[in-house]
Amino acid sequence: MQNVDVSARVWSHLLALKEGANGTPDVTWTEGEAQALALYGPLAAPVDDVMIVAQIGQSLDGRIATESGDAQDISGPEGLAHLHRLRALADAVVVGVKTALHDDPQLTVRLAYGESPARVVIDPKGRLCNSARLLQDTSTRRIVVQSCETDRPAGVETLILPRTDWICAHEMIMALRELGFRRILIEGGGVTIAQFLEAGLLHRLHVAVAPLLIGSGPQSLTTNPVPTLAEALRPETRFYNLGSDVLFDCALNPHIAGEKERVFNV
Template sequence: MQFVDVTPRVWKRLLAVQQGLACTCCGRWSPGERAALDLYGPLARRDVGPVTVGQIGQSLDGRVATVSGDARDVSGPDGLAHLHRMRALVDAVVIGVRTALHDTPRLTVRLCAGRNPARVVIDPRGRLPDDAPVLADDGARRIVVQAVDRPRPAGVTALHLPLRDGQLDPAEILAALQAEGLNSVLIEGGGITIARFLEAGLMTRLQVAIAPLLIGGGPQGLTLATPSPLLADAIRPEMRVFSLGSDVVFDCGLTPEAVAATAPLHLGRDGVSRA
């Protein structure tokens, strides 16, 4: 297990990597800083093509909320800071409308330096009210993916896609976001939304952050609509483990490109990135 230490100078380096101005290998780093570069580097890089990463914060017994729906403190303080860092490093963060309605998230970056990502809500039937916190005008792009012809406030982009078997197709959602210039995407919630992108084979990485608490009941973090009947057929990703302090992150590479992205990035004198 690698112990992560996100110091100001290592975070400055990661933001420079995001802008294509720096590498993840050069420099003198402590073991904890090197672990931070290893954990966040694949998310910061823009030379590896489109990236779709899912993130789940859950308890030791795999719950994301209590039976009553209380999910506010499932992740510890370091797990929450980790989520904000992920937001700061991607182009867009995506949630389903049920998460937007139930949790009323803002999806902003408040616990680290960096810009707010574009906020995207998957809302097939136009249920999201226009005054939802996720649509607040704070300078970040706001996008609603919907199948209905429902007008949205000025400054909010409505992407219209057709329903497929009563749902919006994850591949068409990603294609529409990439057409908007959003190539690095964080699927933040809820579990059903993450599972749909995972089952469609569209997820590059999956991060599961586990906090040391036992809830005993409530919704599970990830349940697939078509689970594997045999362990031999189960998804077995390439995995790395990092300690954040209050939480432990399992970083899972789901594609060969994701595994390759964990190699250190070096910028040559010609500005070309090389692993």
């Protein structure tokens, strides 16, 4: 398995693709650079409607944190750089309120060259405090998806969407599309990603596996069980060596429009 080589010329080409450039530079790519283009090229290519990508980092035994909630060092340095590249290629990055409350993430691009995407948090009950870092940093758009009226800092946009116990996943994607977002990254946590997956909304799922064993703690993705292996989801998958992590790039068949059959429970 060849290492992915995101060289300066590869990354410049990918950022140009995101901005609408046509064609490929007349250069000879190394094998590692070709691997990088195969991995990131589909995410930077022109988007007709919306493209939704989810990324999760986990251990060999499928955990995303310890029982105490320590998740800071799950991904190795190249795995973290990969996540920041995904942010740089996205128009908006989405997290659930549990992740926002526990991790207080910045959701900015720091380990790759590029602009930080808009930050979106799914917070149906208005639990996220206004001092959260993703709301305080004014360098990009900040959006809270909620089902109640909650005062937010100046400049923070709110999407008020109805719910019974949950917010409909399809309605949220439609609302984000109306705001002009075309490339959407679902970054966490595992429950939020799983609900996007079960809603049939994901184009790609990236699972970065780090070489460590935790033994217990939250599972990576917890989806509705299937009675037989024949009914299990088996996406077309490619494997990439990031260096510190092995990446599973899973291609899925989303249905963005149509029946609103799944909802967010966060």
